[in-house]
Amino acid sequence: MFLTQLIKKIRSSSNPIKIRNPVTQKIM
Structure with a gap:
């Protein structure tokens, strides 16, 4: 759903958000 997107x-873009957001980092 939205999370997967x-x-x-x-x-794809390798944004700095994945480093800033611990939740996204945990999912990955």
Whole structure:
């Protein structure tokens, strides 16, 4: 769903959000 889309986007663009957001980091 939305989370999957968000993770896909972050993995594609490699944004600094994944480093800043611990929740996203945990999911990955």
